[in-house]
Amino acid sequence: MGRPVRTDSPSSEGRRARPGRALARRLLPLSGIAVLILLWDVALSTAGGHRLLPRPFEVVRAIGELTQKGFLVKHVVASLFRVTWGYLAAVAVGVPLGIVLGWYRRGGMAVAPLLEILRPISPLAWIPLAILWFGVGDVSAVFIIFLGSLFPITLTAMNAVRGVELVHVNAARNFGLRGPALLRRVIYPAILPQLLVGLRLALGIAWLVVVAAEMIAVSSGLGFLIIDARNAGNRYDLVVAGMVLIGAIGIALDALMRGLERSKALAWGYTAIASAEEPPPDPGRGAAPAPAAP
Amino acid sequence: MSTTPDTRPDVPDPPPEEKRRSWAETLLLPTLTAAALVAVWHAAVVLSHTDVFPSPAAVVRGLGELARKGVLLSYVGDSLARVAAGYTLALVLGIPVGIALGWYSAAARAINPVIQFLRPISPLAWIPVAIVLFGVNNAAAIFLIFLASFFPIVVATMNGVRNVPAMYVHAGRNFGLSTPALFSRVIFPAALPRVLSGLRVALGVAWLVVVAAEMIAVNSGLGYLVIDSRNAGKRYDLVIAAMLLIGIIGLLLNLLVGQVERLRAVRWGFHVR
Amino acid sequence: MTKNAPVKVRVRGLSKAFHTNGHEVRVLEDIDLDVHDGELVCILGPSGCGKSTLLNIVGGFLSASSGEVTIDGAPVRDPDPRRIFVFQERGVFPWLTVEGNIGFGISGLAPAEKAARIAHYVRLVGLEGFENAYPQELSGGMKQRVEVARALAVNPDVLYLDEPFGALDSITRLVMRGELLRIWEAEKKTILFVTHDIDESVQLADRVVVLSARPGSIRRIVDIDLPHPRDLSSPRYLALRDSILEEIGLAHKV
Numbered sequence: 001m002g003r004p005v006r007t008d009s010p011s012s013e014g015r016r017a018r019p020g021r022a023l024a025r026r027l028l029p030l031s032g033i034a035v036l037i038l039l040w041d042v043a044l045s046t047a048g049g050h051r052l053l054p055r056p057f058e059v060v061r062a063i064g065e066l067t068q069k070g071f072l073v074k075h076v077v078a079s080l081f082r083v084t085w086g087y088l089a090a091v092a093v094g095v096p097l098g099i100v101l102g103w104y105r106r107g108g109m110a111v112a113p114l115l116e117i118l119r120p121i122s123p124l125a126w127i128p129l130a131i132l133w134f135g136v137g138d139v140s141a142v143f144i145i146f147l148g149s150l151f152p153i154t155l156t157a158m159n160a161v162r163g164v165e166l167v168h169v170n171a172a173r174n175f176g177l178r179g180p181a182l183l184r185r186v187i188y189p190a191i192l193p194q195l196l197v198g199l200r201l202a203l204g205i206a207w208l209v210v211v212a213a214e215m216i217a218v219s220s221g222l223g224f225l226i227i228d229a230r231n232a233g234n235r236y237d238l239v240v241a242g243m244v245l246i247g248a249i250g251i252a253l254d255a256l257m258r259g260l261e262r263s264k265a266l267a268w269g270y271t272a273i274a275s276a277e278e279p280p281p282d283p284g285r286g287a288a289p290a291p292a293a294p
Numbered sequence: 295m296s297t298t299p300d301t302r303p304d305v306p307d308p309p310p311e312e313k314r315r316s317w318a319e320t321l322l323l324p325t326l327t328a329a330a331l332v333a334v335w336h337a338a339v340v341l342s343h344t345d346v347f348p349s350p351a352a353v354v355r356g357l358g359e360l361a362r363k364g365v366l367l368s369y370v371g372d373s374l375a376r377v378a379a380g381y382t383l384a385l386v387l388g389i390p391v392g393i394a395l396g397w398y399s400a401a402a403r404a405i406n407p408v409i410q411f412l413r414p415i416s417p418l419a420w421i422p423v424a425i426v427l428f429g430v431n432n433a434a435a436i437f438l439i440f441l442a443s444f445f446p447i448v449v450a451t452m453n454g455v456r457n458v459p460a461m462y463v464h465a466g467r468n469f470g471l472s473t474p475a476l477f478s479r480v481i482f483p484a485a486l487p488r489v490l491s492g493l494r495v496a497l498g499v500a501w502l503v504v505v506a507a508e509m510i511a512v513n514s515g516l517g518y519l520v521i522d523s524r525n526a527g528k529r530y531d532l533v534i535a536a537m538l539l540i541g542i543i544g545l546l547l548n549l550l551v552g553q554v555e556r557l558r559a560v561r562w563g564f565h566v567r
Numbered sequence: 568m569t570k571n572a573p574v575k576v577r578v579r580g581l582s583k584a585f586h587t588n589g590h591e592v593r594v595l596e597d598i599d600l601d602v603h604d605g606e607l608v609c610i611l612g613p614s615g616c617g618k619s620t621l622l623n624i625v626g627g628f629l630s631a632s633s634g635e636v637t638i639d640g641a642p643v644r645d646p647d648p649r650r651i652f653v654f655q656e657r658g659v660f661p662w663l664t665v666e667g668n669i670g671f672g673i674s675g676l677a678p679a680e681k682a683a684r685i686a687h688y689v690r691l692v693g694l695e696g697f698e699n700a701y702p703q704e705l706s707g708g709m710k711q712r713v714e715v716a717r718a719l720a721v722n723p724d725v726l727y728l729d730e731p732f733g734a735l736d737s738i739t740r741l742v743m744r745g746e747l748l749r750i751w752e753a754e755k756k757t758i759l760f761v762t763h764d765i766d767e768s769v770q771l772a773d774r775v776v777v778l779s780a781r782p783g784s785i786r787r788i789v790d791i792d793l794p795h796p797r798d799l800s801s802p803r804y805l806a807l808r809d810s811i812l813e814e815i816g817l818a819h820k821v
Contacts, residue, residue, distance in 0.1 A: 025403070032404035033411070052426050110323035114331070120498060120544020121537050122505040125517065128524035128533045132346065167658045170628055174646040175672040175721065185671075189662040204414060211416040212506055223419065230422040239422045243415050250414020 054237035062241035071225070076245065078220040079210050082138065086145025087206040091199065094150050098157020099187070108158060115151060123148035123209050127217055141213045141221075148209035149202045156198025160191035193261070200257035207250050222246050348531035353538065356531035365519070370539065373504050373515040376432065380439025381500045388444050388496075389489070392451025393477075396485070402452060409445060417442040417503050421511055435507040442503040443496040450492020454485030487555075487563020494551040501544045516540050575725060575757045576602040576625065580634035583620055593782040594620050598634070600776060600785070602725075607751055607758040609768035611811070612778030618761045619729050621783065625759065626652045626727050638725065648672055650725040651718035655734050656710035659702045659717075665689065666698045668713050672721035688716040691750060708739040715750065725757045732767070744770055748795055765815070769808045770797055777814050787814050 037056050044055045054062070066072040101108040123144045130140040164187055172186040214223025222242050229238035332350045339349040348356070360366040395402040417438045424434040458481050466480040508517025516536050523532035555561070581598040584591045594617040602608050610618045623629040625636050627646040636643040638650065646652070651672075660668055670685045689698055692712035702710050711731055718726055728747075732740045744767060751758060762768055768775045775789040791807055798804060 028400060028403045029407045032406070032408050035404075036408055053423065106319075106323060109320060110327040113324035114328060116548070117538075117541040117545050119541075120501055120548065121541045122502040122509075122517070124506045124509055125520045125537050125540055127509070128520060128530065131524075132530065165657070167654050168660060170646065170652065171654065171658045171660075173628075174626070174648065174650075174652050176646075176648040186660070189660075192662070207414055208416040212418040215418055215421070215510065223416070226419050226422060230425075236422065236426065243419050243423075246419055247411045247413075247415045251410060254410075254414070 052234060052236050054240050058237045059240045059244060062235075062237040063244070066238070066241060072245070075220060075222050075225045075242075076249065078218075078224075079214065079222045080249070082141050082145055082213070082218075082221065083203075083206050083210045086142040086210070087149050087203055089142070089146045090149035090153050090202070090206070093146075094153030094202075095157045095195070098154040098159075099161050099183070099191075101154070102158040102161025103183075103187070108162070112158070115154065119151040119155075124212055124216065127213070131217070136217060138218065141210070141218050144213045144217070145206050145209050149206040152202040152205055153198065156202070157191070157195060160194040160198070161187060163194065164190045196257070196261045200254060200261065203253055203257055204250065207246075207253055211246055222249075346528065346530060348534060352531040353534045356529070356535040357539075360519075360532065360535065366539075369515050369519050370543065373508065373517070374543075376435050376439060376507075376515065377497075377500045377504050380436040380504070381443050381497060383436070383440045384443035384447055384496060384500075385493070388447035389451050392448040392489075392492075393455055393482075393485075395448065396452040396455025397481075399456070402456070409449065413445050418506055418510065421507075425511070430511065432512065435504065435512050438507045438511075439500050439503050443500045446492050446496040446499060447489075450495065451485065451489050454488030454492070455481060457488065458484040486560050490551070490555055490560060490563075494548065494555070497547055497551055498544065501540075501547055505540055516543075572604040572606070574601045575604045575606075575638065576600075576759065577637045578625065578634070579637075581621070581624065581631050581636065582633045583617065583624060583629070584632045595624075595631075596782040596784040598783070598785060600788075602757060602759060604757055605755050606773050607760065607771055609772035609775045610759065610761045610778060611765065611768045611775050612763065612783060613780050613815070614763060616778045616780050617783030618763075618778055621778075622652075622727050622729050622759065622761050626650060628652070648721050649723050650727065651721060651723040652727045652729065653714050653718050653731050654729060655731055656702075656707050656714060657734075659710045659713050661702050664699050664701055665694060665705070665713050668702070669716045669720050671717055684720055688720050691719070691753065692716045692746070706739075707735050708743060711735065711743060712746070715747070719750070719754060719756075723756065725759065728758065728760045730761055730763065732762075740767070747771065752795070765808060765811050766799075769804060769811065770799065775811060777811060789814075 041056050044051055044053055063072070066075075101111055126144055126147055127140070130143045134140045134143055168186055168190060169182070172182050177185060210221065211223035211226075214221035215227045218224060219228075222245055226239050226242040229235040229242065336350050339347055357366070360369075395405055420438060420441055421434070424437045428434040428437055462480050462484055463476070466476045471479060504515065505517035505520070508515035509521045512518060516539060519536040520533055520540075523529040523536065578598050578600040581595060582593070583595040584593045586592075598621060600608075610621060612618045620629065624631050625643065627643045627650070643650075660671065663671065666685055666689070669688055670681055673681050673684060676684070685698075689695055692715055694709060694712055694716070697705065697709065702713065705713070714731075732743050735743060748771065760768075760771060769791060772791050775791060777786045777789065778784065779786050789807065789811055793801070793803060793807070
């Protein structure tokens, strides 16, 4: 029988751990991955002759091959480049837009429903229009990533502003703050923790979108690598190698953003938000959805 | 106070009784905005003399054409059917897995890295693997949808169970509940709001993925309609018509889950206005 | 006594109704009140009687349905730094330290003067040593002190306190009441204080304005003619408290 559901604080857990248990605790996460790799290897080695899918060490070899030929760096850089531009553009547009929509209630009421219709449209569905406007190539891909990140970022900013405690706004107005000063000295610091969580999740979405976009619209990058490796010769070892790289970089990006969240000056906001997998609840509509676009 | 012109921007509401937004406002504002956007779109098309980009009217006509040809209904049906299959599978498998991971924290610690690793990999990146496993057909698309929905459901369920306050569990045991009863009468109900959030997210993801999957791997459905309308004749009016349909159906699906969240059995877990 | 001081806050014919879902809820009914300079006036009433609404209107955060509020003769329209509202401890800004919070309203001052003033008020409210702490590291009572210090730092004419000790345990509450009186005597501000606690009102106020249940109107204004410090066991204290209990219609025995 499992242990009762815990409300353990990290400190109480630390207190109970004895040396042997501490070691086991640290090895446990690795064991899951180890078991997975083991099963993977076993399943494929017993599959006999016709198997197409690669065994683990073949994947490792494939990664080595990519590195050697210089493709690894080329594709990773291409994907990161597109993600960076698309994501930053979305932040530059989405955060101010979201703040405005959150602050001016009527503005939010007018626009939010329209955003709710645009949001479920997969960014990839915009590809024909993107190609029409920007041609085939990087600009289209960046545009797709921009779109994919824009809606989550705007909605996060909007909800964060709407969630600012009225007490704080009133206190600030009491001290004579209006408009820009109010925004700068109260609204912005108040929304920062929640905003950063949303930005982290949006980066994850951007990473998903770039891979997908590269499978359709461009000729470099990790997404392209996957599709091309299959089309150009059923190199499934390269396919899976690509997937592994995508996963690894995705984790790295997430860790990067979490580091940002944890910076000392922002520590105040993180008692509840620290390990959020989802954005905090929308003050108007139950828990906020955070769709991950493919 | 009401004598000064209201030059202040709308500030967040004072005490909730102060203002109840009227229904008219909630409907009118977005409708007017939408109408304005459509007008701008129309003007842009007319003024730029483009012969490629469709006007709003052309899009509506395109919708009519699709409806008449019977394509509309069949493609919408295809997309929804795939979502239903993949999503249900994810539900049936994901909730038990999530509960198990939430309850047995050791298992969670072991499996969590795997989940964290697989999550950033776009479901579409699995297409080659899916094709190897299932061939080029519906099953592959359903597999992708399953993958995409599985993780949000597992994670949300896991968190829901993990975050059930120990207080409730102790109370349950205090009243002599056996473990199965504890689960059905305390743990699952307490976790339900979070689980439902995960279900809502997963449904949104499923809808996004089905469209994307249809653009790449199958030959029917709304996603396919988008890509095919362009490839088979630059019918951008149909492209946009399909996009609008995708958006509206996605919104409706979201509202559907929202309605479930409003049921009295689970309202307590959400701020329902 | 402050009774002879000029009138600082004047409320005339104040009424307030909220409109929810089509029907009207009358919350305040025809309030007339004069608050003299340097007075400590308590507004006392049961939950929902509109006392917080009244304070919000006087503070400029809400508008009245009819009637008016003037301060020093000028009508009140908006919140103003000359009249600071002290919320419960949750009004403290969590992203600023104690120092940052207290200095919030005086950011326009020269650095040296600002630092001196912050230090003065940190000392006044008894938070030396915590200047660089964040609110989440403080107890409820400490956060309340931060908020009071922040309010005082801008040297307002009037302080509004809306059940400021409501979230504190009863022992801390007693301590804080003493602190408030100490600060009031040191700074000589006009204070308007909302509470539902009868004892609190009699312990603190020069005058207690007893409001009826919704719609709130003034039942009676009780003069508390006890000098500070007030003996909580003295017959006069108990008599005054009982008279208010009676006014509200509550029995003396539980």
